[in-house]
Amino acid sequence: MDKKVAIAVLLCGLSVTHVSAKEFQDHTNMMAHGEGHLMDMDGGMVMGQNTDTLPGGCEKIAANKEITVHAGHKYSEKFPGTMFAFDQQEYHFEPCTRLTVHFINDDEIRHQWMMHGLPKYLYPKGMFHLEVSGPGKVSGTLILPPGDKTYLVHCDIAQHMEKGMKAQLKVGKGSEDLPSIPGVTGNVFPDDYSGKPYVPEHFPPAASMPSIAPAADKTVAPAAASKGEPAIFSGLSVIGLAIALVSAPFLSKKFKGMSAGEIIATVLETVSHGIGALIALLARLIKLFNNNKSIHLSDK
Numbered sequence: 001m002d003k004k005v006a007i008a009v010l011l012c013g014l015s016v017t018h019v020s021a022k023e024f025q026d027h028t029n030m031m032a033h034g035e036g037h038l039m040d041m042d043g044g045m046v047m048g049q050n051t052d053t054l055p056g057g058c059e060k061i062a063a064n065k066e067i068t069v070h071a072g073h074k075y076s077e078k079f080p081g082t083m084f085a086f087d088q089q090e091y092h093f094e095p096c097t098r099l100t101v102h103f104i105n106d107d108e109i110r111h112q113w114m115m116h117g118l119p120k121y122l123y124p125k126g127m128f129h130l131e132v133s134g135p136g137k138v139s140g141t142l143i144l145p146p147g148d149k150t151y152l153v154h155c156d157i158a159q160h161m162e163k164g165m166k167a168q169l170k171v172g173k174g175s176e177d178l179p180s181i182p183g184v185t186g187n188v189f190p191d192d193y194s195g196k197p198y199v200p201e202h203f204p205p206a207a208s209m210p211s212i213a214p215a216a217d218k219t220v221a222p223a224a225a226s227k228g229e230p231a232i233f234s235g236l237s238v239i240g241l242a243i244a245l246v247s248a249p250f251l252s253k254k255f256k257g258m259s260a261g262e263i264i265a266t267v268l269e270t271v272s273h274g275i276g277a278l279i280a281l282l283a284r285l286i287k288l289f290n291n292n293k294s295i296h297l298s299d300k
Contacts, residue, residue, distance in 0.1 A: 025136035035124050043133025046140035048123045055122055056262050057146035058096035065099050069113055072106030079182040081191055082164025089184050091169040095146040102139045105132035112155045121262045148172035
């Protein structure tokens with residue numbers, strides 16, 4: 001009887017030890033699935049890896065850099081209101097740098113380190129992606145594009161980014177700071193613990209917006225203007241031609257070595273960013289106009 005009890009206690013002890021000790025996985029033997037996609041059966045994944053293909057506009061590798069990124073719950077303790085975080089919230093590198101990222105997950109759950117906004121002709125889906133399920137490490141390499149731009153880095157697991165696991169990576173001087181980066185920039189919506197319902201600000205309807213009459217184009221030839229016929233060279237076309245002549249040397253260097261498809265993809269991406277910036281500027285102007293238009297009633 002005593003032997004049976006001793007064996008049972010020993011088996012229980014061994015089983016508890018096995019459950020409580022989670023092995024740290026170093027994911028170094030992953031299978032390649034093409035287009036820079038590597039993965040294994042233990043929860044390690046790399047997507048969008050690029051070790052040797054230069055992005056358009058990069059004549060050579062500017063530098064070889066390595067960083068180690070930790071992800072986990074304990075790194076969020078210095079940011080009140082968050083649950084997960086990276087150990088660092090901002091990175092700086094020069095354009096055309098070959099960057100190797102060693103991503104270490106310190107939690108018992110799945111975390112990711114994803115970088116968005118990369119050129120889609122070179123990086124599928126426009127992203128570079130590292131992922132580890134549970135305690136472990138995975139490494140991947142990419143070549144940063146040319147130009148000054150700020151890229152979002154985050155964990156795409158549901159609610160992990162919203163709970164603090166995000167950062168920004170600046171190439172060159174960067175384009176602008178991203179909102180709600182813990183410890184770097186303020187939240188878009190400040191924390192409110194008053195218990196009152198949130199009432200968003202509303203823009204006025206389009207009908208109430210002031211109408212601006214277009215200015216007459218003084219560069220149009222008098223004869224064409226009197227007959228209602230378009231002039232050969234309008235003011236806008238002259239300005240566009242001047243801009244094209246000035247920017248031609250820069251564009252030829254930027255697009256050097258790129259195919260027609262790569263050039264079109266890069267131009268469309270640049271235009272989309274320009275439209276986004278223009279919309280943001282118009283929204284600020286409308287908000288400023290409405291604030292100036294408000295009527296203050298006297299207390300008498």
